[in-house]
Amino acid sequence: DARVTQTPRHKVTEMGQEVTMRCQPILGHNTVFWYRQTMMQGLELLAYFRNRAPLDDSGMPKDRFSAEMPDATLATLKIQPSEPRDSAVYFCASGLVLGGWGTDTQYFGPGTRLTVL
Amino acid sequence: SQQGEEDPQALSIQEGENATMNCSYKTSINNLQWYRQNSGRGLVHLILIRSNEREKHSGRLRVTLDTSKKSSSLLITASRAADTASYFCATDNGSGGSQGNLIFGKGTKLSVKP
Numbered sequence: 001d002a003r004v005t006q007t008p009r010h011k012v013t014e015m016g017q018e019v020t021m022r023c024q025p026i027l028g029h030n031t032v033f034w035y036r037q038t039m040m041q042g043l044e045l046l047a048y049f050r051n052r053a054p055l056d057d058s059g060m061p062k063d064r065f066s067a068e069m070p071d072a073t074l075a076t077l078k079i080q081p082s083e084p085r086d087s088a089v090y091f092c093a094s095g096l097v098l099g100g101w102g103t104d105t106q107y108f109g110p111g112t113r114l115t116v117l
Numbered sequence: 118s119q120q121g122e123e124d125p126q127a128l129s130i131q132e133g134e135n136a137t138m139n140c141s142y143k144t145s146i147n148n149l150q151w152y153r154q155n156s157g158r159g160l161v162h163l164i165l166i167r168s169n170e171r172e173k174h175s176g177r178l179r180v181t182l183d184t185s186k187k188s189s190s191l192l193i194t195a196s197r198a199a200d201t202a203s204y205f206c207a208t209d210n211g212s213g214g215s216q217g218n219l220i221f222g223k224g225t226k227l228s229v230k231p
Contacts, residue, residue: 004159031217042223043160043205056218091159097217104209104217105150108159 002026004109006092012115018080021112023092024073032075033106034060034067035091043091049075050097082116089113123206123225131230136193138225140206141186147209149182150219151191154203160221163191163204198231 005024013019025032033048047057052069060067064083069075079086093106124139140149148167152160166173166182166189173180179192193200203226207219 033218043221045218045220048218050217093160095217104148104219105162105165106160106207106219108152108161110159 002107004092004094004107006090006109006112008112009110010113010115012117013082014117015083016081017116018078019082019086019114019116021077021090021092021114023075023077023094023109025075025092025094026107027073029094029096029107031055031095031097032069033093033095034075034077035093036088037091037111038088046077046090079114082114084116087114087116123204123222125225126223127226127228129228129230130196132196132198134196134229136196136200136227136229138191138204138227140189140191140222142189142206142208143187144208146184149180149189150207151178151180151189152205152207152221154205154224156202160205193227196227196229198229200227201229202227 007022031050034046035043036046037043044059046060047067048055049069064079066078089111091111092109095106097104122141130136146168148165150165151163153163154160164175164178164180166180168184177194182189203224205221205224207221
């Protein structure tokens with residue numbers, strides 16, 4: 001049963017520290033998404049990749065956030081330096097996007113719950 | 118920017134009753150999807166309806182789509198306590214040729230009491 005995996009599941013850190021979140025998308029999926037979920041803002045799209053190339057990262061604060069896909073099995077989201085307002089649950093999702101009438105269904109990982117003190 | 122808006126924000130019903138959630142969106146779409154999120158978990162895809170479809174069924178789920186009103190509804194029949202979760206609608210951006218990114222609403226929190 002193919003699943004998106006994320007590590008760590010929980011992270012508590014202090015303001016100013018670097019945080020790296022990792023995601024392993026489902027094998028064969030060509031698109032990877034990073035979302036942030038908070039009570040106030042709901043689910044926000046931060047960035048997404050197609051065939052490992054960044055397509056859109058306009059939802060991401062550029063000064064402190066960076067997202068990469070070093071290879072097809074790993075996507076990373078890094079925050080440096082972290083701030084208390086970054087506290088949220090970060091989800092990775094993957095999908096097979098074919099364009100046109102493609103189904104565009106996304107498969108979500110379990111999330112990383114980040115707390116910045 | 119917000120595309121889908123679910124209504125109501127919260128819904129509490131008794132087991133066995135039907136639950137109806139609504140979603141409104143702003144721009145044209147290629148398809149609309151509904152996802153469920155259990156507390157502390159990631160979102161799980163439930164059902165997708167294309168813009169040229171009006172109704173779709175999957176088990177106890179029934180989804181309707183009215184593109185003229187830019188709205189969709191999700192009906193869960195004979196609800197169970199296990200249906201307790203948040204439900205989100207998600208739309209694509211409607212541009213010719215899907216880019217794959219979805220825009221999610223803020224969700225309806227459903228509570229089914231045993």
